[in-house]
Amino acid sequence: MLRRRINLLFGGDEKRVDSRTIYVGHRPCPATEAFIPPKFCDNRIVSSKYTIWNFLPKNLFEQFRRIANFYFLIIFLVQVIVDTPTSPVTSGLPLFFVITVTAIKQGYEDWLRHKADYEVNKYPVIVLEDGRSIRKESEKIKVGDIVEVVEDETFPCDLILLQSTRDDDTCFVTTASLDGESNHKTHYTVPDTEKDLQSLNATIECEQPQPDLYKFVGRMHIYKTDQEPAVRSLGPENLLLKGATLKNTKKIYGVAVYTGMETKMALNYQGKSQKRSAVEKSINAFLLVYLCILISKAVVCTTLKYVWQSQDGQDEPWYNEKTQKEKDTYVYLKMFTDFLSFMVLFNFIIPVSMYVTVEMQKFLGSFFITWDKDFFDPEIQEGALVNTSDLNEELGQVEYVFTDKTGTLTQNNMEYIECCIDGFQYRNSDSMSELDGFCVTDGPVSKLQQKAGRDKEELFLRALCLCHTVQVKEAGPDEIDSDQVDGLVSELSQPDEQRGFIASSPDEVALVKGAMKHGFTFLGLENKSMKIRNRENNVELYDLLHVLNFDPVRRRMSVIVRSKSGETLLFCKGADSSIFPRVRQEEVDRIRMHVERNATEGYRTLCVAYKQLSPEEFAVADAGLRDARLALQDREEKLMAVYNQVETSMSLIGATAVEDRLQEEAAETMEALQGAGMKVWVLTGDKMETAKSTCYACRLFQRGTELLELTVRTLEDGGRKREERLHELLLDYHKKAVQDAPPVKAGVTRSWSTANQEYGFIVDGATLSLVMNPSPDTNSSRYKSLFLQICQNCTAVLCCRMAPLQKAQIVKMVKNSKGSPITLSIGDGANDVSMILEAHVGIGIKGKEGRQAVRNSDYAIPKLKHLKKLLLAHGHLYYVRIAHLVQYFFYKNLCFILPQFLYQFFCGYSQQPLYDAAYLTMYNICFTSMPILAFSLLEQHIAIEYLLDNATLYREIAKNAMLKWGPFLYWTVLGIFQGLLFFFGVKYLFSNPALQDNGQVFGNWSYGTIVFTVLVFTVTLKLALDTRHWTWINHFVIWGSLAFYVFFSFFWGGIIWPFLKQQRLYFVFANMLSSVSAWLVIILLILLSLLPDILLMVFRKPRGPHARQLSEGSLLQTARSLPSPRCPTSI
């Protein structure tokens, strides 16, 4: 949307031009005839929606686009135009209230955005102008300005790097806030530009802004007075993106190419798609029912009115003649306006204020998550973060949990455990103590020197020291400590390791540190040569010739280095599956055992291989790499081809094992989630063995769990075609898990007892893509549904080797399956963003892999263990609260308006309101709104501790249990019952309207006031009955509301109001209170209306902390043996 707007705003005049020309430093260039300063947008970021001027019309327009608001507007307009029973004020005031509250809220949010924009836009930057550094506000930067940025600052706009203080004309950048990658990336200055930026005379020609972060094509023309203009090509490595942060570089200069809303970051900014909760859908369904009730009421009344009027003398008795205007009105038009009038009279049945209350409840309620100190993590000094409050109640409805493994289930805090060199195991004895539980079974643990040959050891350790992209943090120990917050480096606090390492993946740091423990220390990269200190404390230098970067497809990375002795070596490390095919087979067997054992123990394993390159080989590789790097088209593919070509026929030297520890309380959390009836799926990119052992460690798989594997390995077992085998396996598993399993009822009743055989399902990415996108000749959809059915019948599913997109695919598949279960995704990395966005509820962990997941999530928590409380306590309570809120709102409006409907039968269908206009207006705003709001914020029908201890309680609200039609019917019936009771109770009382002890009679307004008094007291006391958790706030609002009602009624009836046309309620309330009969009937009716609820409460199974002994006891029996109606509120 933003992009579209930009196109609208800026695209217009530049539509035809596909490149822009930028004059560096705004200096005219000799080559161009006329220097026309081109017009670009300024560097202002506008994320706000409104300005002061357009706020009112724009906001109103947007608000009335909501169907509910529009409906109320229509009602209001009908009241203004047509002669209706109630004054426009009665519906106009609540609507005005709603609109104002929403407008204030949106205005406030926009003000915050304005403020953020302002801060960004006014941020001081230094711009070089005519040789001087000038401080400017960020928004004043124009395209072509030369901007200075110092370390740890973010770039104010997209810059082409011209100059860096680093000697090698590079600078380091992290783009964590853009794409979540927290490693340092190297960017290069434009080659061969002059050092003196003042005299630089150049233009840059580049493409128009486009959102792809990794693409940039441009050319720089450098003009020198005495030479032909030089042309340099510019690529993404020259472009510094707005939002990225300068690291490890003192200062850089760059020329602004894209500014403001044209920066890549702004173009990438997109509002998250609105997620709607299941509760909202229920509300809309109920609304429809009530709309039907409303319309049918109006139709019934209109019809009866004309039937009744057709009788003699009823239409226009002599005492009640019509006005001339009425007589003149065409009969069908009159019918229509009558219909509208009835609609208006009964429209209170659809509560305007419910929307406001629901929104307020969600907004205010979400604060309890941010406030919860249990979510506070002392390590990162942060608590939970709520990005959307719309989904609070959805947290109580989760059926499927999709979790990432690395960084979510595990800490992503890598620790080097052991290595295996040439088939011999080396374990770091220091760390033994921390490794209790993981015992080493084969080979004695011993000193490094006693095993493989010394040469092999040193080769291996050198390989570890060289084959990585780790950078040494060039800073003193103090700064290192402070920079730990970035989460890039771990364990710096250990005094003996003062060296800080920065790497894109924590594995690499762990390995370098592992090598350090064995005596080889990586000292850093200087001038393209890597320094390592060997065991003898000698410094060895290696020229770094090439880095063959890691990518998830190859799953390995390599470096090509040249030692001082002139040897050219290639070191490669990577996943076993990607290394083994590329090394000699006889070496593999020795190491494979270790790798597999390590994997089953839950370690991350990497294999290390090397290869000596002959000068010829190197020349070929070097040329190939250079060519590929310079290629303008298909650069990636070409590079890949060269990589694959170089990384062959290596020799395997060893393997490493790195432990990724489980998150705190990961197993307890998973157990609780499963106990709560959620199915946990682990989606990971890691290899199967590692993931499987993590699952066992998290107790997702238990000893008794039968594992159904559907991986490449099992597919290739039979030696037949994969498709055939897949077909066979799927059918087999389906039979096992679905058909033979005892029939289980959906969700709630799914037994968690151990009697049933539990199944765990394992699938890998390759097989999944076979299932999801099979070759066209097979019956594809069948596979998918078979697969889904198997998955749904397993307690835990493990999907390994998944690409990010496949994660989302899985989530989507489950989300759209039958019954559309509520899904929750939890992850910490950029690779989890797709599934976080896809799931109903996305949870981000404030982990180490950048902030991307947190930013895209709906809720962010510091640790996995917090998920338990978030779902079991907060989610449960929120759901119960909002479900009760919704039901209660419909109920209280039903019994509010039903007497009014019934009254029509006794007033000649004349749309005479039963209640005074003030009561009609105030009922939902003042008299009954606060108690339910307080209830919906504070209610704890079960104590939080108890909820946490008893995960199974979560099952009771599964599948939207409190907003199903059953409970809805209960509330509706209750509302109807009470409405009937109110009306007819008072009607029988009024069979003799002489209710005072002085013989005086009551009129119609007294009638309405008595009904209304009963109504207000009943609905408030009904809520009081439902309240299980009485804080002083509940007491205050409940009794306060009632007191306010009484006070208001006295006040409203106590004065002749000069602005009112009719003094209908003058002393009506006071007179009512002077009548004993009125008192008695009010007490009677309140009690009678509440009787069903009290009865139900008695038969209800008691809950809460007090119910601990009761719940298992025989009272359960009592409840069962009685013909007890299922009470929907009995949560």
Place this chain on the structure above:
Amino acid sequence: MMASSYTAKEEDGHHSGSAAAGGPGSSKSKKPDNTAFKQQRLPAWQPILTAGTVLPAFFVIGLIFIPIGIGLFVTSNNIREFEIDYTGVDTNSPCNRCSQTYSWNISCTCSVPFSLEQPFESNVFMYYGLSNFYQNHRRYVKSRDDSQLNGDKSSLTNPSKECEPYRISEKKPIAPCGAIANSLFNDTLELYYIYPNGSRTLIPLVKKGIAWWTDKHVKFRNPPGNNDNLTITFQDTTKPVNWHKPVYELDPNDPDNNGFINEDFIVWMRTAALPTFRKLYRIIQKNKDNMTPTLPRGNYSLEIAYNYPVRSFDGRKRMILSTISWMGGKNPFLGIAYITVGSVCFFLGVVLLIIHHKYGNRNNNADIPN
């Protein structure tokens, strides 16, 4: 949606420095306050309604309601009430002629004899009742001008639009305007006691104290001006179409009961809740000596100046004599309802007790909180 759609913009800022970017809450990175409210740990009373706690309530309700109900029922039964329909629908009823030859201009009188089987002690209230008369019709209810009735000068000469079509008559504003005032009940009822010897005596009827005190003294006011001569006050207005006499002649003998503050008028202006209603007409004060009943057993005659037509809309007119108790007029409903509800509660209590005793006695100690 409300919480923080603006947080997404946080990363735009250069201000975020190096570390600790994040939401607005976390940018301050403070540990959440450990207050009871924020941690949802406010001290709370957690009532549990179990069979054990509710059972006594049922018995208590039953024990309270049944006596009240009996009291109400007895009180209601002790109230004497006599009702007579004088509409004259029946051809041989005395008012049949009047009800047929109805015309606004001709006053017709008829007399309905009746006899009271039992004497009426203490004050007796005389009501007139109308049936099928929709005083609660919306068009009717709103057809009044309360500020005119409150004595507002400008409203007197310029009544509210709501009074249409009873607002202007003969180019003069109507006072009091509107359909309610226009249809003021104008039958005159007189009550005679017929002695066994045939002679009869008029029973004195008090016409004060029939309207709400606040209505009579605050809500209804005559326009300011010469209070003794309302004729002048109302000189620019005209009488409602259906009235025989202007408003200032409603009770010419008593200036305190004339004009807008005429109590019959005020009573009529309080619109009834249901199409069948009664309104207080007169009060028969109990005898001073307190020895003889107010209305002794015997024969009476109701003399009616039959002005008010109801047969056109199938209406009925009644005259009701009733004594009044502390609970108002006769109405067995309340007593029966209280007795019923009380019994039901009591019954439920017994049933619950049996159930509770039979199945739940092992849990008796469970009500003790842990």
